[in-house]
Amino acid sequence: MDMDTLLSYEWSIMAPEFTILLVATALSLIDLFVSKNVDRKLFGWFGIAGIAIALIFSFSQIGHEPAMILANTYRLDAFSLSFKILLLTGSLLVLLMGVSFEARGELTYRGEFYYLLLTGLLGAMMMASSADLITLFVGLELLTISSYILAGTRKKSRYSNEAAMKYVINGGISTAFTLFGMSYIYGLTGSTNLADISREISNITPANVQVLLSIAFILTFVGLAFKISTVPFQMWAPDVYQGAPTPVTAFLSVVSKTAGFIIIIRVLISIFPFTQGFEENTSLLHSLMIFLSVLAGMTMIVGNTIALKQRNIKRLFAYSSIAHAGYLLVPFVAFSELMFESMWFYLVAYLLMNIGAFAIIQVMTEHSDSEDVSIFAGLYYRRPWIAIMMTVFLLSLAGIPGTAGFIGKLNIFIGALFSDPSRYILAVVMIGTTVISYFYYFGIMAQMFMRPAGSAAQVRLPVGVTITMVFCAAGTITLGLFPGLVLEFFQTQFNFAEMFY
Amino acid sequence: MDWLTILIFSPLIGILLLSLLQAEQKVTISLTGILATVLPLLLSLVVYAQFHGGGDLAISHQWISFGNGLFQINYELGIDGFSLLLLLLATIVSALSASVAAAQIKQGLKAFFLWFLILEIGMLGVFTAENLILFFIFFEITLVPMFFLIGRWGFVEREKAAYSFLIYNGLGSAVLLILFAAIFAKTGTTNIEELKTIMGSGDAVSEEFRFGSLLALLIAFGVKLPIVPLHTWMVRVHVHAPIAVVMIHAGILLKIGAYGLINFGIGIFGDQFAKVAPFMAVLGLVNLLYGAFLAFVQNELKSVFAYSSVSHMGIVLLGVAAMNEAGIQGAIFQTLSHGLIAALLFLLVGVIYERTHTTKLRSLGGLAKGMPLAAGFFLAAGMASLGLPGMSGFVSEFMAFLGLFESMPWLAAIGTLGIIMTAVYILRAVLGVTYGKTVKSFAGMYDLTRREMIPAAALLALIVLIGIYPNFITHTLQFALESIMLGIGG
Numbered sequence: 009m010d011m012d013t014l015l016s017y018e019w020s021i022m023a024p025e026f027t028i029l030l031v032a033t034a035l036s037l038i039d040l041f042v043s044k045n046v047d048r049k050l051f052g053w054f055g056i057a058g059i060a061i062a063l064i065f066s067f068s069q070i071g072h073e074p075a076m077i078l079a080n081t082y083r084l085d086a087f088s089l090s091f092k093i094l095l096l097t098g099s100l101l102v103l104l105m106g107v108s109f110e111a112r113g114e115l116t117y118r119g120e121f122y123y124l125l126l127t128g129l130l131g132a133m134m135m136a137s138s139a140d141l142i143t144l145f146v147g148l149e150l151l152t153i154s155s156y157i158l159a160g161t162r163k164k165s166r167y168s169n170e171a172a173m174k175y176v177i178n179g180g181i182s183t184a185f186t187l188f189g190m191s192y193i194y195g196l197t198g199s200t201n202l203a204d205i206s207r208e209i210s211n212i213t214p215a216n217v218q219v220l221l222s223i224a225f226i227l228t229f230v231g232l233a234f235k236i237s238t239v240p241f242q243m244w245a246p247d248v249y250q251g252a253p254t255p256v257t258a259f260l261s262v263v264s265k266t267a268g269f270i271i272i273i274r275v276l277i278s279i280f281p282f283t284q285g286f287e288e289n290t291s292l293l294h295s296l297m298i299f300l301s302v303l304a305g306m307t308m309i310v311g312n313t314i315a316l317k318q319r320n321i322k323r324l325f326a327y328s329s330i331a332h333a334g335y336l337l338v339p340f341v342a343f344s345e346l347m348f349e350s351m352w353f354y355l356v357a358y359l360l361m362n363i364g365a366f367a368i369i370q371v372m373t374e375h376s377d378s379e380d381v382s383i384f385a386g387l388y389y390r391r392p393w394i395a396i397m398m399t400v401f402l403l404s405l406a407g408i409p410g411t412a413g414f415i416g417k418l419n420i421f422i423g424a425l426f427s428d429p430s431r432y433i434l435a436v437v438m439i440g441t442t443v444i445s446y447f448y449y450f451g452i453m454a455q456m457f458m459r460p461a462g463s464a465a466q467v468r469l470p471v472g473v474t475i476t477m478v479f480c481a482a483g484t485i486t487l488g489l490f491p492g493l494v495l496e497f498f499q500t501q502f503n504f505a506e507m508f509y
Numbered sequence: 510m511d512w513l514t515i516l517i518f519s520p521l522i523g524i525l526l527l528s529l530l531q532a533e534q535k536v537t538i539s540l541t542g543i544l545a546t547v548l549p550l551l552l553s554l555v556v557y558a559q560f561h562g563g564g565d566l567a568i569s570h571q572w573i574s575f576g577n578g579l580f581q582i583n584y585e586l587g588i589d590g591f592s593l594l595l596l597l598l599a600t601i602v603s604a605l606s607a608s609v610a611a612a613q614i615k616q617g618l619k620a621f622f623l624w625f626l627i628l629e630i631g632m633l634g635v636f637t638a639e640n641l642i643l644f645f646i647f648f649e650i651t652l653v654p655m656f657f658l659i660g661r662w663g664f665v666e667r668e669k670a671a672y673s674f675l676i677y678n679g680l681g682s683a684v685l686l687i688l689f690a691a692i693f694a695k696t697g698t699t700n701i702e703e704l705k706t707i708m709g710s711g712d713a714v715s716e717e718f719r720f721g722s723l724l725a726l727l728i729a730f731g732v733k734l735p736i737v738p739l740h741t742w743m744v745r746v747h748v749h750a751p752i753a754v755v756m757i758h759a760g761i762l763l764k765i766g767a768y769g770l771i772n773f774g775i776g777i778f779g780d781q782f783a784k785v786a787p788f789m790a791v792l793g794l795v796n797l798l799y800g801a802f803l804a805f806v807q808n809e810l811k812s813v814f815a816y817s818s819v820s821h822m823g824i825v826l827l828g829v830a831a832m833n834e835a836g837i838q839g840a841i842f843q844t845l846s847h848g849l850i851a852a853l854l855f856l857l858v859g860v861i862y863e864r865t866h867t868t869k870l871r872s873l874g875g876l877a878k879g880m881p882l883a884a885g886f887f888l889a890a891g892m893a894s895l896g897l898p899g900m901s902g903f904v905s906e907f908m909a910f911l912g913l914f915e916s917m918p919w920l921a922a923i924g925t926l927g928i929i930m931t932a933v934y935i936l937r938a939v940l941g942v943t944y945g946k947t948v949k950s951f952a953g954m955y956d957l958t959r960r961e962m963i964p965a966a967a968l969l970a971l972i973v974l975i976g977i978y979p980n981f982i983t984h985t986l987q988f989a990l991e992s993i994m995l996g997i998g999g
Contacts, residue, residue, distance in 0.1 A: 408650075409645070409650055410650060414646075415573065418686075418690070419575050421686065422580055423575075423576075425687075432691075435687055435690070436687060439686060442683065447676070450675060453657075454660060457660075495574065495575070499574070499577045
């Protein structure tokens with residue numbers, strides 16, 4: 009590749025990524041040279057500013073024609089842009105939590121938290137935009153490796169170390185699965201470029217290839233299931249969520265999970281709808297949906313039932329987020345016209361309610377010895393506004409009307425029943441497990457409103473985390489009452505047909 | 510003016526004012542709380558006047574659009590005679606129950622009223638929603654405040670009762686949501702009027718789908734009504750929830766089940782409903798007799814009336830199953846009449862509990878000596894409940910059975926047994942408590958205070974009014990009934 013081609017690329021489409029890269033690099037260098045006495049919280053605000061700029065760049069790209077650079081490996085289209093905005097917003101809110109986070113008995117020197125979060129974000133953004141298995145994999149690894157370290161940043165905490173260790177081992181195994189699956193795809197088509205693959209793969213006729221492709225599909229998906237913490241790779245989540253610092257947990261449960269869904273949609277939808285399935289006139293994706301639908305159902309059941317027994321609030325939310333990953337797979341299995349809208353809207357709702365809930369969990373657990381749900385006892389009588397905001401998040405997670413979570417679930421339902429064939433069983437499993445989830449969400453609310461105040465531990469409300477909480481609560485309610493604000497923006501600005509080649 | 514929206518969300522004013530008050534200002538809080546429920550009462554009277562003045566109250570605004578206009582959900586409200594009467598019932602019972610709560614709730618009155626007013630928004634919305642999704646949203650909104658009202662302010666086993674309420678009703682609304690989403694996905698609309706035409710004729714959906722839908726409706730509203738064997742949660746709530754909340758629950762929330770069955774079950778799936786009517790009648794019979802029998806063997810006042818509610822809801826089912834004008838009218842009358850009677854009975858049970866701190870039949874007796882007025886009201890409410898002529902209970906039972914004798918005489922004949930049993934268990938409970946032997950004398954017994962007198966007198970007046978002049982209800986109900994009859998081809 010010579011200089012001329014390099015210069016001829018429309019580099020501006022990577023402006024958000026460059027911004028993040030620049031800030032992350034600058035922060036890591038400054039961290040080396042600045043004296044240890046300088047408060048690293050400044051880094052946090054610097055990072056927040058960087059993400060804000062990247063968000064502005066992203067919004068300015070809306071309406072841009074689909075474009076590819078770097079020899080068709082990097083792609084800007086409605087799909088990547090709409091999800092990048094989610095990733096950036098999520099990271100922004102997590103960083104706001106991060107600057108307010110003070111773990112007890114830990115070193116205050118922790119500049120690495122901020123730039124590792126940014127590199128993780130950069131990896132996630134690359135995943136959203138990549139049009140090639142290699143870039144996709146590089147982005148995935150960038151995100152994953154940053155997350156490994158982030159999970160272990162509480163150096164003196166046994167749980168944090170355990171979390172990082174478990175995360176690395178599980179992550180390594182799942183990455184191997186994904187890579188193995190991808191190698192089949194490469195073997196069959198001779199290319200790593202998604203556009204080439206989707207063209208080549210529809211020309212492959214021999215019947216025995218279907219078996220190989222099915223193996224590729226299953227292995228790739230199973231490996232990626234790790235990122236979104238669905239069955240069969242959900243076991244790491246509770247331990248890692250519990251051990252990691254709360255802002256990191258929020259990052260893993262929202263940004264990293266969103267990235268996981270992005271890569272699943274991108275890979276599976278680019279390749280498998282165009283291949284012959286097991287029956288006449290059906291695609292392989294269609295034929296293998298039963299496999300995904302079983303996994304989605306099991307994920308919802310496992311997440312929601314095991315959550316019932318949890319006393320540790322962060323473990324409880326780990327299972328809750330497993331359950332939500334199951335809900336998010338439903339529109340993908342249904343594969344109706346509403347698919348992208350359902351997933352995108354639910355991810356928006358999930359981002360707001362989950363980050364909001366983690367912000368409150370951070371405030372509550374920061375200065376307390378315990379992470380037991382009883383720390384919420386009588387919260388309404390001590391800090392009514394925190395209790396009310398937590399109630400909003402919990403109601404939204406439980407899918408009660410008036411909140412964004414309900415609109416998201418409704419959208420998923422209609423899509424699941426509208427699709428052909430209607431996914432009745434999956435819809436029933438989804439709503440049945442939702443009712444089960446009432447038990448533990450309302451259990452936390454019962455603590456806040458019905459129990460006498462337990463510990464009198466002081467609750468501190470620094471600026472950053474307060475902004476996160478208020479923003480998320482306001483967003484959750486606004487989208488619950490006027491979902492049109494976001495849905496219309498999505499429907500008019502993003503045309504997902506252009507993600508196909 | 511968009512009176513319906515103003516009516517539904519009028520409790521928000523109370524919520525706003527209450528949230529500005531400090532928890533210590535008890536008197537101001539109870540006054541604000543009561544006034545906040547009087548406002549919707551006044552507004553519902555305005556709506557009543559508008560309705561009879563021929564004003565058009567229906568509204569429709571675009572609200573949500575899924576899939577770029579593929580699925581459109583509107584914010585649309587409207588009322589017919591039936592829902593108007595239930596609206597009035599809801600605002601009246603709410604206001605009365607708020608005044609009871611102000612006297613009886615000792616702790617956390619502010620939070621109580623906040624939840625209470627949210628509950629009222631949900632109830633008012635349920636009866637005015639013109640499409641299924643909106644109906645569901647308001648239906649589900651009643652769930653959350655009820656959970657807290659029971660769990661925080663109830664009696665001994667309050668949290669258990671709260672969870673039991675949450676899970677049964679959660680499952681009920683889960684069934685409802687799947688049904689509504691399926692109807693939406695299949696027909697592209699959730700507007701009730703449009704669905705009546707789509708489901709009534711045409712072949713937009715298969716016959717199996719219609720039967721499946723009806724079955725789902727029966728389960729969902731059967732939990733609410735409740736239909737035996739889905740009633741256990743309801744008994745628990747009646748026994749362990751605070752009295753003011755039980756008034757709302759027995760008086761209004763259970764009526765959502767009847768409203769749903771009549772409005773959606775018969776209204777949308779009339780033909781299919783006609784085919785399962787005998788089955789419904791049997792269910793009604795089971796409710797009636799089983800409820801009455803269990804009410805007879807209870808040793809505790811609140812359980813007696815809880816099972817009495819089960820039994821009385823059986824009459825609603827019987828009336829509906831008759832599938833003729835008299836029967837359905839009887840079912841609607843029973844819905845309204847039982848709302849008032851149950852509210853009055855539980856109000857008085859609350860009064861008795863406050864003086865004696867027990868509701869055990871064993872320890873209560875001869876209360877007429879210490880509190881003659883309360884005993885008098887209690888006796889009157891009991892008489893209304895067993896269907897004494899001149900009270901609302903008589904009119905509704907009479908019409909329901911009249912309808913049933915026309916279509917299923919044998920079942921109706923068995924059903925009359927229930928009326929006898931009702932008399933037996935009501936007299937056993939009420940007579941013993943009021944005029945029976947004095948078992949125990951309670952210190953500090955006093956009669957109804959003025960604050961308790963007003964709601965009791967208001968409820969009794971309405972019960973008697975319906976009993977001697979039922980026309981004012983039939984008058985409002987006329988068109989609603991005609992359109993229902995048209996739907997079932999009667």
